[in-house]
Amino acid sequence: MPEVQVRKRLITVEEIFHEGGQPAEKPLKRGAIVAVIANPFAGRYVEDIAGFMDDLKPLGLAMARDLIAALGGDPAAIEGYGKGAIVGSAGELEHGALWHVPGGYAMREALGGAKAIVPSTKKVGGPGARLDVPVTHINASYVRSHFDAMEVGIPDSPRADEMAVILVMTTGPRIHARVGGLKASEIKGEDGLR
Template identity: 65%
Template sequence: MIEIREVFTHVETIFHEYGPPAATPLVRGAIMAVLTNPFAGRYEPDLLPMMDALKPVGLDMARRLLAAMQVDASAIESYGKGAIVGAAGELEHGAVWHVPGGYAMRELLEGQGVPTHAIVISAKKVGAPSTRLDVPLGHVNASYVRSHFDAMEVSVPGAPASDEVVFVLAMTTGARVHARVGGLAVSQIVGKDGLR
């Protein structure tokens, strides 16, 4: 059921956003795995076996991403996930990533002492090869932390083919550079319900 054609990793370091250099540069990373879509071209009523099969893929991707970012797990402050389904598939084929993608990052981070009570927000679409996706990002422990509302644009050149799916994980080390629009601050997080 799992056939990976390519894994594509993207890491960026942001020093400023038209203002003074940040005291600590922001590191943002995304990892994208291009897989054959076993449901392409047909309707499959039971997608749950694919979700289970993707769990080790998600955990491997999360580990690879953290290693590529060259930071400690304790530095990760936001995360997100997404999927781009090739044209012979349907949107629900990207939705199978919700559990294995989100829980992979949470398992990795919690295993290293980082609390992750907030949901891992997501985006998905059906698209042609090289389709770009804005992966939403939110704070790992409290969804209401406004400084961490962000998105990371990703794509894999030439993917997905019509019978493929691109699954995406994204993580960052902090807020938007120069975030200054108020709201719940990281220092105010209670960390009980994933919201505040």
């Protein structure tokens, strides 16, 4: 498979102090890392594309580690995660699906074996397209306080023959989360759900 060609990267971190109520004792950090890469399948239909997932694995791991560093450097501080991809207009949605394994497993590895499935979304879009990347707790998908999303995009990306691959991590629940359900302190850790 072709070597992964990165045109640019973006790392962004936001700190949320409150959502109208009292400021949180510790602000929530939400961070995203985006790599804009050449889409080797742009402009044509290719039947066998799965091998490119292996080529993306080193990029996924490097991105996961860099995002953890941007969020303070402590993998134990990360409580939520998600991933996504925006495929340029000369590509197809299935090209974005190539990011599932390299992005998801990289975050799980970098976080020390997180158990929950990494939520994901993808779409085809042009330069400036934005993607709402879903987030859940890293060890139990049913922890409602950590259901979240982060809007991510880059003004000039992706170009028609590119893809923007994205990882998102958070350091805790939504600020002022109060809709009940399974609490993070109640996670059993048996199946990645509860």
